[in-house]
Amino acid sequence: MKIVTVGCGMAAAEFVETLRTNGSNDDIVMISNEPFIPYSPCSMPFYISGEPIDTVFWKGINFYKRYNIKTILGRPVTNIAVENKCVEINGSDRIFYDKLFFASGSRSYFPDDNWLNIAGVFGFKNLQDILVIDNYIKSEKVKRAVVFGGGFIGIDAALSLWKRGLNVTVVHRNNRVLSQMTDQEGGIYATEKLREKTGINIILKSVVKNIIVDSGKLKGVTLDNGDSLAAELLIVTIGVIPNTEMLGVNTKGIEVDFDLKYHNDVYVAGDVASTKHMITQKSGVYATYPNARSQARSIAYDILFNKNLFRGSLNTNVLKKHIEFPIISAGYFEGDPYTYCDEEIFRRIYLKDDQIYGYLLVGDTSISGFIYNLYISQKKVGNNIMKFLSLKRGKAYYIQALSV
């Protein structure tokens, strides 16, 4: 059997590793328009803050050799003919497959395509971006950076640039950063913590309207309120677009059911897949690593053992890199809120029908795993939840276990 992956990202790497470690001897070809060994988007911002590049290659630098994989790298897939089981590369070469694993990832969204031609304006989505940004900071001796978009990737970018010693300003549309993974109050708490404990300037309820350019290089940005900021570097992180065009799909992600199949022999996973949510069953692109991993593994098991293990994706996330107050969230902020808050910790859990529907934990990780397990198991917790909310290290699980 010939198995082809479109994409060499985390989902594809996990997929191939699962196949090989479960005894697959099939021919495997990995195709990507990027020229790299599988890398971790979670690790790569650390290259900007000064850590070595080899830590980015999370599955090891000998990945392709170790798993005996043929690669076609640095060349874009232009079309996929699912009826003929054929992948077209660069408009000419054709690769035929028996099973196709489609995980081509996503790319940064820019409000104005002309920005792409300006030196100093970058996305923050792939390793190429990181390498170019690092180079640009060195060659142009960049001192000031603006990050447009204060979502997870934006804050991740801002923190790594701040760690490198740059003067960083985040410009964000909403009244709090990380607005997708926080509710009003918790998000404002987290934003204040970021302001207080890092040196990052945060400008809220604003957007970057225009860029100031001098001889092809970025010199600053102007905001919608007319203010302007001097900066040599602009990172645009206001959203991502799934790379689905080659399948002839132009929607926000390729919608699939629990079988993760787009077509008989075409599976999708990762940033391009619009999957069902484990708890709410709502379809959406849940672009985090644990989802990519469970999707990739389920697909590998389906191919190898005809066994579908996928039970849905989760919208969990945690921001902790470079900071000492993790911001953890999952689910949706609807239902009855239960809150614990002190100087260092903000914890809020939303219950619906006595089950956890969403939660937000800022400050530490002590009860996060316990709450996570209550959430995914959808155990009835009711008012009991208050006795866990203020707990310190390591006790929650045992209190629950002993209270039976």
Place this chain on the structure above:
Amino acid sequence: MKRIFIDYEKCVACKACEIACAIEHHPDKSVLSLVGDKKAHSNVKVIAVENINFASSCRHCDPAYCVDACPSGALKRDRFMNAVIVDPYMCKACAMCAMVCPFDAITFKKTYNSPFGRDHAVKCDFCIERIKIGLNPACVDACKTKALVFTDSESFVKSKEKADLKSFLVGHSKEPANVKLFKELKKEML
């Protein structure tokens, strides 16, 4: 496969395990070096729930949520002991592992093993280097009441099941008399 077990009926919360663990993971291997050392850390923690106290640490689950959640290739399963081991060189302290660990067995700290001068995931490493040369994990050797044992998991679970059934049927407590007395006195003091 050998694992570390805790018999909470025997634990008197003396914290000898915590100190032994911290010494074992300190480059000086000395108790005096721990004093005031912010980089010192213990991977085992004695916790108290109501009147019961016991040492708590990583259970090296298999499959493990933390290993499945790690997006940087830092958490791996060691082949020798099937233990869950963190590689500080690859760890980016993103906390994905801590977010899902039900036992709160993973913390973040700047230690003597930090390659980049920042915090990284810190958890029980099973004292693998000690086991390789035939010793027990440091916490087990330090336990004065033999509450912590390092033994084959299958036979231990079986003998525990037997003992529990026996104590349920004939009301025979496994708790040593002196430990029982100590705990009664402690309750009086609270």
